[in-house]
Amino acid sequence: MDVVKTKVVNRLALWQQALLAVAVIIVLTVLYQQLKSNKVSVARSQIIVAQVQQGDLDVLVSGYGILKSHRQQLLSAKTAATVQEIVLKPGAIVAADSVIVRLDNPELQQQLDNAKQELAKLRANLRQLTLNNTREVLNETATFAQINAEYENAKLNLAAETTLMKQGVVSSLNYQRSILNEAQLKQRLEIAKQRAVQLKAVHQEAENIQLEWINQQQGLVNTAKRKLDSLTVRAGFAGVLQNLAVELGQSLAPGQEIALIGSTKELIALINVSQNQVDQVAVGQAVEVDTRLAKVMGQVTRINPVVINNTVEVEVSLPEQLPENARPQLNIDANILVASLTNVRYIERPANIKSNSQAQLYRIDAAQNKALLTDIEFGRQAGRFIEIKQGLELNSQLIISDLTNLAQTHPELDIY
Known part of the structure; x- marks a missing residue:
């Protein structure tokens, strides 16, 4: 009885292996057919489409930074002394004769x-x-x-x-x-x-x-x-107490820093610009400074030659009339107008596209159901827009979503 049973079990195991092999072959065949096909389908709701426009375009270089007092005065000890009284603390609005600190030296x-x-x-x-x-x-x-x-x-x-x-x-x-x-x-x-x-x-x-x-x-x-x-330390001019470097009872040596006073009306903007874009910036260019509550126009007055953390500091002069929230150390955004392009074709900048570059992106056909990879030459960037030099005509539609993974293997897409 044991011998007969063993033969039946072996026959069933061989039958199962054969079925598994056939299933694997079918799956591989389907995958092969899918990979062999150069077309994939994407939903219109899952992609971002932009249309080519034509007109005048301002080339902007964006940056971020802070407002800073144009006039600053460092108050220091004129002689050896001890801090007897701290009258005002950082952030206080001061007049020329406002007492900041009182010192003592018998x-x-x-x-x-x-x-x-x-x-x-x-x-x-x-x-x-x-x-x-x-x-x-x-x-x-x-x-x-x-x-x-x-x-x-x-x-x-x-x-x-x-x-x-x-x-x-x-x-x-x-x-x-x-x-x-x-x-x-x-x-x-x-x-x-x-x-x-x-x-x-x-x-x-x-x-x-x-x-x-x-x-x-x-x-x-x-x-x-x-x-x-001098033991009675005064501000010297109207502004704000930006920094206080002493503590009560501290002994000071001649020349040691006591406080920093900055103007509140005469302000400048210090903008950090990417070192890849700072070559487009020049002294005299107009700048739009955004203080979050309002915008004000300024002018580039100085470009720092030193690169720090891949950015370059650009100094911007501001008018006397500033928004109410303007104050030293306020975080700001800025757009520097570096050029004005007249009657050019442009489109909203696609993902991962840089100025003066070439790339292959999907252009939607007239029937709105297919997209073909197209060679495109881009020009200068202007904020969220970028100039098109070659590859697209006016009113052409382009997929500006990041489809890099598809573009490597599929030159054509079906859109539904």
């Missing part, structure tokens, strides 16, 4: 007091010098007056003796003595005049020297006062 007050005392001493010395000079001038004036009186008296005496000499009343010796006395007094008078002039010049020079010392000391007082005043 030595500065002592320096100012010492400088003022020395200045007062020098001024007292000047007053003493002026008094001494006045006294000398008075003494010299009195001496001059005395000599002048003696000289006038000698002149009168000589005139009288000259008459008497002719009459023989005065001896020749006395007459000669009167002449000598008059000449000596005249000489003394001239010397007294010269001394008065020179004394005045000497006094003036001495006072000038004293004044120079006073001016120098006044400069030291002013410097000490400025250092003391």
Whole structure:
């Protein structure tokens, strides 16, 4: 019984294998026929179709970035100090005289007091010098007056003796003595005049020297006062406090950063543009800046030559009248008008297509039920549109969905 049963089981296993082989052959045949066919079908609802248009087209280079204050001022410590009080924090709107931080340094007050005392001493010395000079001038004036009186008296005496000499009343010796006395007094008078002039010049020079010392000391007082005043850190101009780099109780060294003030009205835009497109950008081109709530026109003023993270920074000047939400560090989008194309054919840019490139894409026929691969030459990109140089006529329809996987094996599609 066991032998007969074994033969039946073996016959059934062979029959099952034969059926499996036939099924595999049928499946392979069907797959082969499908692969052999160059046509596949796609639903119209599953593809994106665009139509070729003709007209004027603005070539735009898109970018993103932020608004930045055109005018900025870095506030730093003028001398060693300690942060005593923080009055305002980042984001605060400030006026020119707004106090940002108060610092403390007791030595500065002592320096100012010492400088003022020395200045007062020098001024007292000047007053003493002026008094001494006045006294000398008075003494010299009195001496001059005395000599002048003696000289006038000698002149009168000589005139009288000259008459008497002719009459023989005065001896020749006395007459000669009167002449000598008059000449000596005249000489003394001239010397007294010269001394008065020179004394005045000497006094003036001495006072000038004293004044120079006073001016120098006044400069030291002013410097000490400025250092003391600098402990009260003010904004300097109207704007916004963009950054505060200190903490309460922090010790500061001369020149250390305290805060950054930026203007709120005078703003510029810093746009990051792809390095592949920045070659089209030039200074002077118009720029449309989108602040999310409004759009404003600007102009390219500078192009940074450095590439960072595959982008190049483009600086854009903005008008004085800006949208209400415009403020420093606001994220923005921008479109730079790099060229204007006149009367060209264009279409909405297909997926994965770049400017000035060639590609094969599906063009829908007139019956709207088939699409054939067509060689197309593209030109410049303008926002979401791209110029067509060759391969498509006006009003032609093109599948702009990404069908790269089908285009490699199927030159024709059925559309239902």
